[in-house]
Structures are given as structure tokens and as C-alpha cells.
Amino acid sequence: xxxxTNLTKVYGGITVLDIPHxxxxxxxxxxxxxxxxxxxxxxxxxxxxxxxASSGEVLIEGEKVVRRDEWKSKVGSFLDEGFxxxxxxxxxxxxxxxxxxxxxxxxxxxFLKSMQGLFNDEIMGKGxxxxxxxxxxxxxxxxxxxxxxxxxVLILDEPFTALDPxxxxxLKRMLNELxxxxxxxxxxxxxxxxxxxxxxxRIVVLDKGVVVRDIETNEDTLKELESYFAx
Amino acid sequence: xxxxxxxxHWLKGVRSPGFHKNLLVNIFVGLVALYFIALFIVIGFFxxxxxxxxAPEIDPAHVFNGTLLFIAMVILFARFLFQPLSTIHxxxxxxxxxxxxxxxxxxxxxxxxxxxxxxxxxxAIPFAVSGMAPTFGAGGAFRFAWITVFLVWFNTxxxxxxxxxxxxxxxxxxxxxVLLAGLGALEYFKIFSLFTLSAQLFNLLIGSPFGWIAVLVxxxxxxxxxxxxxxxxxxxxxxxKTAKKxxxxxxxxxxxxxxxxxGDLLSLQMKxxxxxxxxxGALYMTLFFLFYGLIFYPFEVYxxxxxxxxxxxxxxxxxxxxxxxxxxxWNGTHFDFLMTKKISTRTYIRMNYFFLLxxxxxxxxxxTPYFFFGREIVIYHLVAILxxxxxxxxxxxxGATYSxxxxxxxxxxxxxMQGVGYKNFIVIIPLLVVPMLLIGIFxxxxxxxxxxxxxxxxxxxxxxxxxxxxxVTEKQFLKRKYLLCENFRMKE
Numbered sequence: 001x002x003x004x005t006n007l008t009k010v011y012g013g014i015t016v017l018d019i020p021h022x023x024x025x026x027x028x029x030x031x032x033x034x035x036x037x038x039x040x041x042x043x044x045x046x047x048x049x050x051x052x053a054s055s056g057e058v059l060i061e062g063e064k065v066v067r068r069d070e071w072k073s074k075v076g077s078f079l080d081e082g083f084x085x086x087x088x089x090x091x092x093x094x095x096x097x098x099x100x101x102x103x104x105x106x107x108x109x110x111f112l113k114s115m116q117g118l119f120n121d122e123i124m125g126k127g128x129x130x131x132x133x134x135x136x137x138x139x140x141x142x143x144x145x146x147x148x149x150x151x152x153v154l155i156l157d158e159p160f161t162a163l164d165p166x167x168x169x170x171l172k173r174m175l176n177e178l179x180x181x182x183x184x185x186x187x188x189x190x191x192x193x194x195x196x197x198x199x200x201x202r203i204v205v206l207d208k209g210v211v212v213r214d215i216e217t218n219e220d221t222l223k224e225l226e227s228y229f230a231x
Numbered sequence: 232x233x234x235x236x237x238x239x240h241w242l243k244g245v246r247s248p249g250f251h252k253n254l255l256v257n258i259f260v261g262l263v264a265l266y267f268i269a270l271f272i273v274i275g276f277f278x279x280x281x282x283x284x285x286a287p288e289i290d291p292a293h294v295f296n297g298t299l300l301f302i303a304m305v306i307l308f309a310r311f312l313f314q315p316l317s318t319i320h321x322x323x324x325x326x327x328x329x330x331x332x333x334x335x336x337x338x339x340x341x342x343x344x345x346x347x348x349x350x351x352x353x354x355a356i357p358f359a360v361s362g363m364a365p366t367f368g369a370g371g372a373f374r375f376a377w378i379t380v381f382l383v384w385f386n387t388x389x390x391x392x393x394x395x396x397x398x399x400x401x402x403x404x405x406x407x408x409v410l411l412a413g414l415g416a417l418e419y420f421k422i423f424s425l426f427t428l429s430a431q432l433f434n435l436l437i438g439s440p441f442g443w444i445a446v447l448v449x450x451x452x453x454x455x456x457x458x459x460x461x462x463x464x465x466x467x468x469x470x471x472k473t474a475k476k477x478x479x480x481x482x483x484x485x486x487x488x489x490x491x492x493x494g495d496l497l498s499l500q501m502k503x504x505x506x507x508x509x510x511x512g513a514l515y516m517t518l519f520f521l522f523y524g525l526i527f528y529p530f531e532v533y534x535x536x537x538x539x540x541x542x543x544x545x546x547x548x549x550x551x552x553x554x555x556x557x558x559x560x561w562n563g564t565h566f567d568f569l570m571t572k573k574i575s576t577r578t579y580i581r582m583n584y585f586f587l588l589x590x591x592x593x594x595x596x597x598x599t600p601y602f603f604f605g606r607e608i609v610i611y612h613l614v615a616i617l618x619x620x621x622x623x624x625x626x627x628x629x630g631a632t633y634s635x636x637x638x639x640x641x642x643x644x645x646x647x648m649q650g651v652g653y654k655n656f657i658v659i660i661p662l663l664v665v666p667m668l669l670i671g672i673f674x675x676x677x678x679x680x681x682x683x684x685x686x687x688x689x690x691x692x693x694x695x696x697x698x699x700x701x702x703v704t705e706k707q708f709l710k711r712k713y714l715l716c717e718n719f720r721m722k723e
Contacts, residue, residue, distance in 0.1 A: 050567060051713055067712075069573075072572060072574070082565065083571065085499070097572065129506075
């Protein structure tokens with residue numbers, strides 16, 4: 001589904017990401033962990049063509065992403081507040097996103113219904129602008145918008161941070177269900193080793209831009225990761 | 232059958248996701264259309280007086296007939312450039328026992344039923360009453376109106392024939408321009424007068440009771456040229472090919488579904504303006520500056536070509552000056568959204584182009600009261616709007632890719648200079664200074680009219696090459712995209 005080859009990103013002489021080759025299969029749930037500055041977000045931004053790679057390239061379904069538009073209809077993503085339109089209400093924001101993807105009113109109603117659990121009745125119909133929502137609720141709006149087009153690939157950067165415990169558990173359940181039912185390819189970065197091992201079938205550890213671990217998730221994965229990070 | 236197909240087309244439009252939801256855009260388009268209808272009616276009524284003032288010794292009806300052939304050619308050129316070819320989704324109908332001929336007929340006649348094509352009647356009918364009736368009598372006025380309808384048919388059909396046969400490319404566009412310019416030059420140097428030919432031709436056609444038949448014959452010829460083209464080229468693949476090519480164009484330039492995403496993005500832009508202090512402030516400033524003309528126009532001292540040009544461009548482009556350079560910056564806070572969701576670069580750039588275009592058209596409409604200051608002002612404003620649409624929109628759009636500072640829209644007023652740099656002032660040079668200098672220098676040699684014509688032609692060329700200019704901006708935007716992304720992420 002996604003291939004990266006010889007992918008590097010250099011900022012002012014410092015290499016922040018260096019991935020000789022990585023391949024993410026269709027339907028795989030791919031977890032990315034690493035300390036701050038490990039290059040997780042940089043990797044995601046390169047996939048989404050938001051920064052220019054210093055070398056190498058990213059392919060989605062065999063098509064290059066650089067300066068192209070085709071991949072945009074296949075990928076749903078939420079990295080940070082730049083993916084929100086903060087002067088809209090959540091209702092307007094979903095409506096607008098739905099129009100961009102040509103969703104019918106029926107599609108939208110079904111979609112919003114499927115998000116009810118996550119929203120916990122705090123998002124829709126409140127007449128509040130997104131910029132006035134709490135960080136946690138903003139995050140929920142962004143994640144929902146990424147899921148709205150029913151994408152083949154979902155990319156989320158630290159989706160669990162800022163969410164309350166109930167929402168974290170609901171989100172986890174939702175991601176697992178989507179994975180099982182739709183065979184969605186998921187790329188999720190997280191600082192929370194617990195959550196990421198529960199959602200992802202493959203965990204990649206980045207350190208200073210380099211892949212240091214690439215593990216199939218099993219019962220021992222959490223322990224292995226904990227011992228790796230406990231330095 | 233024909234009606235069925237038409238009904239399907241209508242339903243497709245009405246049921247497309249873009250139709251009901253783009254209320255804002257529809258209202259805007261409606262208002263602009265009403266404005267032009269009103270304008271055409273007024274011009275239609277008063278044109279005889281204006282013509283009498285310009286050429287007192289010739290009958291206004293004859294003057295108009297003299298220019299009619301040239302006007303028809305210019306409109307044919309415009310239609311060739313901008314009129315979308317009508318298409319039909321052939322696959323949906325192929326398996327039914329419908330005769331090819333019927334489908335082709337539908338394709339050809341459909342545009343003739345589009346009311347927009349009859350906008351010229353809003354001009355022709357009042358003019359028939361006020362200009363044609365005194366010379367040719369009531370019957371002549373009636374025949375003139377019908378001849379206008381037949382000319383519309385001819386132009387619509389012949390333009391689509393040319394478009395289907397030749398395609399829109401640089402060579403054809405240049406041929407058209409050279410032809411039109413050549414005819415103008417021949418007239419000017421008194422070698423061959425299209426005016427005389429046209430006047431004689433239409434005087435004869437309108438004057439004689441059955442002249443209209445000749446025009447109708449020409450329309451029929453245009454119709455059969457299209458039939459001939461389809462007879463030779465109609466097989467499903469080629470049909471699909473035109474349809475496919477059309478669809479790409481439709482994404483951007485046509486109404487309804489063509490306006491789809493662009494309309495949504497435009498209404499987002501409107502919300503952005505109305506929901507931030509800074510942009511709202513700029514909106515008030517724009518309205519305030521519209522009165523700028525009152526400082527110059529009433530006074531004889533300032534009635535110098537250079538001043539007039541400066542003022543005309545300044546007030547007709549004020550919307551662009553206040554908003555244009557920052558159109559991309561404004562999207563800074565949600566730029567990642569725009570870059571990762573299903574919005575093609577082309578759509579994004581065209582949305583911004585349409586935004587600037589609407590600003591120019593609205594500014595122009597709002598400044599029409601200045602026309603009361605005399606004919607001179609009308610001419611200057613018309614030249615200014617052509618230059619604005621043809622050149623300034625593109626200069627601004629291109630220039631906007633250089634404003635890469637994150638703007639904090641939520642705070643501050645219109646006078647907030649945060650994020651304003653020297654680059655924002657460089658744009659003013661092609662925008663205001665070049666036309667002003669051109670006019671100023673030419674007026675020293677009392678050749679102001681030549682300078683005005685040159686500016687108008689430059690503007691027209693810009694309009695003709697809109698597509699190419701937008702492609703240049705698209706490439707530029709893709710080059711600057713990463714820098715913009717990066718800068719917009721940095722908060723001050």
C-alpha cells in the first residue's frame with residue numbers, strides 16, 4: 001500500500017529522518033513509536049507531501065505522492081490543528097469536508113451516527129466554533145474528519161493524547177472495529193505504548209530518524225518496548 | 232425522446248451535490264446576471280443617442296449595422312474560447328434503442344435552449360425599438376430581433392463546430408487574433424472597410440422582408456456542419472474522449488457540478504472574511520476606499536490621463552489590493568487541511584482566481600455610479616476592468632505565493648501590519664504604476680487613446696490566455712508549497 005525508499009529529511013545539516021526502505025501492506029495497522037524528535041511526524045508529513053524530502057520518495061498504491069493529487073482521495077489524515085478549520089463550527093466543518101468528498105446527506109447522517117460514541121454529545125449542534133473547543137474535543141473533530149471519506153489509508157499522529165480515558169477506550173475500540181470490518185490500512189503514532197500495542201499489529205520504533213525496531217505485535221511486545229524505553 | 236434527455240440533464244444538475252448547497256454562489260451569480268440584464272436593457276435604449284453623439288452625420292441604425300459583423304466575429308471568438316461543449320454520458324444511453332441521430336441532435340440543440348445564450352436579446356429588443364424602428368419601421372425592428380436570435384444560433388453552433396473540429400489551441404487562438412486585428416488595421420488604413428460591407432449587408436437584410444431567411448440559412452449550415460462532423464467522427468470512443476476531456480474542464484469552469492468544489496471553497500472563504508476581525512476590517516476599508524474617486528473625478532485639475540488611469544484602476548481594483556495578496560496566507564491556519572484533503576491544486580488555484588475575479592467584478596459594479604462624471608470615466612473604468620481581470624488577477628495570484636508569513640487573523644484590526652513585507656508593495660508596480668506611466672507618457676504626445684487601446688488589448692489577451700496563465704501559477708504554487716506549509720506552521 002505504502003512504500004518509502006531511500007527517504008531522508010535533512011534540516012540544516014542534521015538528518016532528522018533516514019529510512020532506506022519501508023513497506024506497509026494493505027490492511028496493516030502500523031504503529032509508530034519513539035521519543036520526541038524521533039521523526040514520527042516528519043515521516044507522516046512526508047507521506048502527506050507536506051514537506052519536501054531531501055532524497056527518496058513515497059509511493060501510495062504505486063503512485064508517487066510528490067506534487068500529485070491522486071492520493072488525496074485515498075488517504076484520511078489528522079496530524080495537528082492545521083488540519084482543522086478553526087473558524088467553523090464542527091457541524092459546518094463536517095458538512096464542508098463531506099462536500100469535498102461528494103458525500104450525500106444520507107452518507108453524512110450515517111457517518112455522524114457512527115461517531116456518536118466518540119463525540120459523547122459534546123461536539124455537534126453546540127454552535128461553538130472549533131477554535132473555542134477544548135484540545136480533546138478538537139482532536140475528536142479532526143479524527144472524525146479523517147475518517148469521514150471512508151479512506152483506504154488512515155494516518156493519525158498521537159490520537160490518544162488529550163483525550164479523556166473513556167474517549168481513549170472508545171477510540172481504540174472504533175479503530176479495531178474499522179480495521180476488522182474495512183481492512184483499513186492504519187498508520188498511528190503514539191507515546192502511549194499500551195494503546196499502540198492494543199491497536200497495531202506491527203510496531204516500528206524510531207530513534208533520531210532511524211528505524212531501530214520493527215516488530216510483529218505479540219504478548220511480549222509491550223514488555224519488549226517498555227524495556228527498550230526504560231533507559 | 233429529446234425532452235426525456237433534457238429532463239435527465241436537468242435532474243442531473245439539480246440533484247448534483249453542489250446545487251442546493253451552493254446557495255451563496257447561486258445568489259451571487261444571480262445578482263451579477265440581473266445586473267447585466269439591467270445594464271443591457273439600459274444600453275439598448277440609449278445606444279442610439281450615444282451613437283448620434285459619436286457619429287452625428289450617420290443614422291445610428293446604420294452605424295450599428297456597420298459594426299455588427301465585427302461584433303458577431305468577436306462573440307464567435309469568445310464563444311469558441313469559453314462556451315463549454317455540451318456532452319452526454321453516452322454509456323447510460325448506448326444500450327437503449329435510441330438512434331444516433333437523435334443523440335447528436337440533442338447535443339447540438341441543447342445549448343440553443345440555454346437562456347444565458349439569449350442575454351443579447353436584453354440588448355437587442357430595446358435597441359430594436361429605440362434604434363431600428365425609426366429607420367426601418369416596426370417590421371424592421373421585428374426582423375432585427377429575429378435576426379439577432381438567428382445570429383445567436385449561428386454563433387453557438389458554429390463555435391462548437393470549430394471547437395470540435397480544431398480544438399482550442401494556441402495556433403487557432405492566434406489565427407483568430409490576427410484575423411480580428413487585421414480587419415481592424417485594414418479599416419484603419421482605409422484599405423478595406425468591413426464597416427461599409429457590414430452596414431450594406433445588414434441594411435439589406437433588415438430592410439427587405441425576407442432577409443432573415445438568409446441568416447437562418449447560415450444557422451442551418453452551421454448546424455449541418457456539426458452533423459457532418461459527427462457523421463464522420465462518431466464512434467463511441469471518440470465520443471467518450473470529448474466527454475472525458477470536457478469533464479476535466481468542467482471541474483473548474485462550468486456551472487452546477489463544475490462549480491461544485493470551487494463554490495464550496497468560495498463560501499468557506501466568505502466565512503473566513505466575515506468571522507475574523509482583521510479581514511472584516513479590510514472589508515470596511517475596501518468600502519471606504521470606493522469613495523476615493525470623489526477626491527479626483529469632480530475636479531478639472533485632476534482630469535489628466537495619468538491621474539484618471541490611476542484612480543480608475545485603484546478604485547476598480549480596491550478589493551484585490553486589500554485582499555488579493557493575502558489570499559493564500561489567510562488559509563495558513565488550515566493550510567494542511569487544504570493540502571491533504573481531496574482538493575486538487577488546480578481546484579485550489581482556480582478557487583482563488585474566481586475569488587479575485589468576483590472581487591474585480593463587484594468593485595466594478597459598485598463603482599458604476601462614477602459614470603455620471605462623464606463618458607471619459609466610463610472608458611477609463613472599462614479599460615481598468617479589462618486590465619484588472621486580464622492582468623492584475625494573475626499578478627496577484629502569482630504574487631500571493633510569495634507571502635509566506637503566518638497571519639494571525641483573529642487579532643488586530645485592518646491597520647495591523649503583522650505579516651506585511653516589502654514584497655506586498657512590489658506587486659503594486661505592475662498593478663498600478665505600469666498602466667499609469669504608460670498613459671502618462673503617451674498623453675504627453677497626445678496619444679492617450681492609443682495607450683488606452685493598448686492597455687485594453689493587454690487585458691483582453693490576459694483574458695484569452697486565462698487557462699495558460701493559471702497553469703503558470705499552478706506550477707509556481709507547487710514549487711512554493713513546501714515553504715508555505717512550513718512557514719504557516721510557525722506561530723509567532
